[in-house]
Amino acid sequence: MELVLLGPPGSGKGTQAKLLAARFGVPHISTGDIFRKNLSEGTDLGQLARRYMDEGTLVPDDVTEAMVRERLRETDAQKGFILDGFPRNLAQGEHFDAMLSEEGRTLTAVIYLAVDRAVLMSRLTGRRVCPKCGATYHLEFNPPKAIGVCDVCGAELVQRPDDSEGTVSTRLAVYDAETAPLATYYQKSGRLREFDGDQPVDQVTRAIVESVAGTDD
Ligand code: ADP
Ligand code: ADP
Ligand code: ZN
Numbered sequence: 447m448e449l450v451l452l453g454p455p456g457s458g459k460g461t462q463a464k465l466l467a468a469r470f471g472v473p474h475i476s477t478g479d480i481f482r483k484n485l486s487e488g489t490d491l492g493q494l495a496r497r498y499m500d501e502g503t504l505v506p507d508d509v510t511e512a513m514v515r516e517r518l519r520e521t522d523a524q525k526g527f528i529l530d531g532f533p534r535n536l537a538q539g540e541h542f543d544a545m546l547s548e549e550g551r552t553l554t555a556v557i558y559l560a561v562d563r564a565v566l567m568s569r570l571t572g573r574r575v576c577p578k579c580g581a582t583y584h585l586e587f588n589p590p591k592a593i594g595v596c597d598v599c600g601a602e603l604v605q606r607p608d609d610s611e612g613t614v615s616t617r618l619a620v621y622d623a624e625t626a627p628l629a630t631y632y633q634k635s636g637r638l639r640e641f642d643g644d645q646p647v648d649q650v651t652r653a654i655v656e657s658v659a660g661t662d663d
Contacts, residue, residue, distance in 0.1 A: 447472050447526040448551060449658065450533070452629060453559035454621045455614070456569040457643045458650060460582055462559065463530040465651045470659075472526035475517055477510060477534075479580060486577075502608055502616035504624060507537050515545055526554075535624040539631050555658055556632040559643035559650070563618070570614045574603040588647070 447470040451459040460476060467474035481499060484492030491513065498505045514532050517523065533539040546552065561569075572585040574594075578601035583590050590597050608617065632638040641653050 447528070447658070448546075448554045449527070450529045450553060450556045450632075451531075451559065452556055452625070452632070452638075453643060454561065454563075454566055454625070455617045456566040456573070457559035457561045458569075458647070459530045459559060461588075461647055462557070462650060462654065463528045464582075465647075466654065467528045469651075469655060470526065470528070472528060473520075473522045474528050474530060475514070475523070475532075476530040477514065477532040478530075480513060480517065481505060499608055500613075502613040503620055504534060507535070507541070510534075511538060511541050511545075514542070518545075518549075533628060536627050536631055539628045553637055555639050556637045557654055557658075558629055558632075558638050558640045560640055561643040565644055566618065567611075567614060570609050570617075571611055573606065573609050575606055576601050577604050 449466065451463050451466075453459055460478075463474045463476065481492070481495045485496055485499070486492070491509070494509060495505045504510075510532065514529075518527065533542045569584060569587065572587070574583045574585060574590075575581070576583075576596035576599060579596060579599040581596055581598045582588075583596075583603060590603065594603050595601070596603055607613070629638060639654075639657055641650060641657075643650055645653075
């Protein structure tokens, strides 16, 4: 199972990727999560990525591509992967195709999550995340059982600094300019499968599983 999740910020890529990874027994690989981990650990990669993440623009392609290449070589990724947040522009998409063919791998599908712009804004500004285990919540749409506390590990939930209204606008503009053309790229090669991302989480998951595995049980 080799899937790419594509869609604007807030469309539910991370939420779906975690569920699909558990369902198919393959790793969830999120470039945003890897960058954030490097940032919190103060690595050179984290230092480099910080400026771009803070302003909501893309980390340079060569850095991101090298990071993904390395991650996909790890043992757990040999049986498949759910990629979330990569590729994110045409250059990364073309590079990724070359990378896959070098390694003799083929994408199962590219999952596109369609969600209206107004919904995205409220999803992103209401998103809360667990700094310890990476679980994602929403103040209104997916609240934790106890206010401000992670259901999974009990840590205190935080808001991502780039989920403030100003940075969200930049990220949506970056999506339109750089990531949207990638959907067209995958559509032209017959690899894109579009899903309505504005349904309950489990319904979205079910539709994707039915489409890629031909069954939902
Ligand atoms: P992305 O990884 O695409 O940026 P996330 O998976 O982090 O998106 O979801 C963004 C926000 O929307 C989170 O707060 C999440 O809890 C919430 N969310 C995700 N999927 C849905 C859904 N189907 N319906 C309502 N809210 C959702
Ligand atoms: P979202 O939840 O909005 O989809 P991510 O967690 O995927 O956000 O990404 C957060 C930030 O990490 C991006 O704004 C960008 O700075 C950086 N980033 C993540 N993936 C990539 C990528 N493939 N190429 C360049 N930058 C990336
Ligand atoms: Zn947690």
